Amino acid sequence: xxxxxxxxxxxxxxxxxxxxxxxxxxxxxxxxxxxxxxxxxxxxxxxxxxxxxxxxxxxxxxxxxxxxxxxxxxxxxxxxxxxxxxxxxxxxxxxxxxxxxxxxxxxxxxxxxxxxxxxxxxxxxxxxxxxxxxxxxxxxxxxxxxxxxxxxxxxxxxxxxxxxxxxxxxxxxxxxxxxxxxxxxxxxxxxxxxxxxxxxxxxxxxxxxxxxxx
Amino acid sequence: xxxxxxxxxxxxxxxxxxxxxxxxxxxxxxxxxxxxxxxxxxxxxxxxxxxxxxxxxxxxxxxxxxxxxxxxxxxxxxxxxxxxxxxxxxxxxxxxxxxxxxxxxxxxxxxxxxxxxxxxxxxxxxxxxxxxxxxxxxxxxxx
Numbered sequence: 001x002x003x004x005x006x007x008x009x010x011x012x013x014x015x016x017x018x019x020x021x022x023x024x025x026x027x028x029x030x031x032x033x034x035x036x037x038x039x040x041x042x043x044x045x046x047x048x049x050x051x052x053x054x055x056x057x058x059x060x061x062x063x064x065x066x067x068x069x070x071x072x073x074x075x076x077x078x079x080x081x082x083x084x085x086x087x088x089x090x091x092x093x094x095x096x097x098x099x100x101x102x103x104x105x106x107x108x109x110x111x112x113x114x115x116x117x118x119x120x121x122x123x124x125x126x127x128x129x130x131x132x133x134x135x136x137x138x139x140x141x142x143x144x145x146x147x148x149x150x151x152x153x154x155x156x157x158x159x160x161x162x163x164x165x166x167x168x169x170x171x172x173x174x175x176x177x178x179x180x181x182x183x184x185x186x187x188x189x190x191x192x193x194x195x196x197x198x199x200x201x202x203x204x205x206x207x208x209x210x211x212x213x214x
Numbered sequence: 215x216x217x218x219x220x221x222x223x224x225x226x227x228x229x230x231x232x233x234x235x236x237x238x239x240x241x242x243x244x245x246x247x248x249x250x251x252x253x254x255x256x257x258x259x260x261x262x263x264x265x266x267x268x269x270x271x272x273x274x275x276x277x278x279x280x281x282x283x284x285x286x287x288x289x290x291x292x293x294x295x296x297x298x299x300x301x302x303x304x305x306x307x308x309x310x311x312x313x314x315x316x317x318x319x320x321x322x323x324x325x326x327x328x329x330x331x332x333x334x335x336x337x338x339x340x341x342x343x344x345x346x347x348x349x350x351x352x353x354x355x356x357x
Binding site: 086088089090091092093095096099131133134135136 | 262263264266272273274275276313314316
């Protein structure tokens with residue numbers, strides 16, 4: 001008798017686990033970054049408002065030497081990363097993986113891609129253009145930008161990605177290989193190690209969830 | 215009866231092991247297989263970021279290492295390319311590549327032999343070891 005109860009409890013547990021794992025239509029991704037809590041007085045009452053971390057405005061030169069601002073990504077979900085063209089370490093793997101995402105969503109104008117070069121000395125627009133073509137990027141959906149060290153490295157902090165000029169590492173620049181998922185309102189909703197296959201698979205799943213969000 | 219059962223189990227296990235070995239390493243000697251296993255670790259560290267886990271390369275940035283014709287034709291230059299890098303334009307698998315490849319001068323001859331055995335037998339169609347002697351001979355005549 002005892003065994004029977006145990007068994008039924010066990011099966012109930014498994015059932016719950018399976019149901020719990022089933023994808024739900026209202027699944028939401030978290031908001032990443034330190035939120036600001038704002039107190040406002042509306043109609044004599046104090047209300048608190050949570051302001052999630054947002055990517056601030058920016059302005060960089062792209063691979064066609066055209067100024068690109070955050071407006072290009074208004075009402076779009078986009079994936080941002082930091083790299084440089086002659087990076088011998090993690091960048092090729094990260095870009096190979098991001099290229100898979102690009103190829104899946106090519107022509108889908110809800111999704112964009114933005115790669116920032118952290119090599120402000122060498123990666124001019126024409127170098128970025130040649131790189132993009134060789135990588136296999138054939139449309140405007142994936143932008144490659146360059147800017148001053150202060151602007152690019154400052155923005156990397158806003159994406160919560162570590163970047164640093166460091167002569168002691170191969171290539172001369174140290175940085176993290178995160179693919180940062182940003183929503184239509186420029187909130188960070190996910191960050192995935194672009195060199196880790198499991199995390200890249202998670203990016204594919206999460207990007208779909210984000211696109212379904214109202 | 216029990217003895218018969220045990221011995222038939224042993225025999226079938228042995229056959230299974232033999233088949234597995236055969237399937238994993240078709241036509242290569244134990245030495246070649248050992249070189250390739252050591253080479254895989256070094257490949258992961260030094261080569262995989264650009265050339266990919268399956269030697270697939272990336273677009274027209276980094277050439278694939280799966281072009282057997284290229285590997286066979288340039289076999290005597292491979293050691294120099296790994297050690298000293300490469301400049302200029304090459305054609306691999308019907309595509310042109312002109313990015314500069316950095317060399318890895320700190321690798322010694324046996325490490326280069328491991329890597330090249332791995333690359334030529336796993337991605338290419340070679341069945342023989344790229345030996346240390348072959349590396350030494352080719353390194354001596356790098357241009």
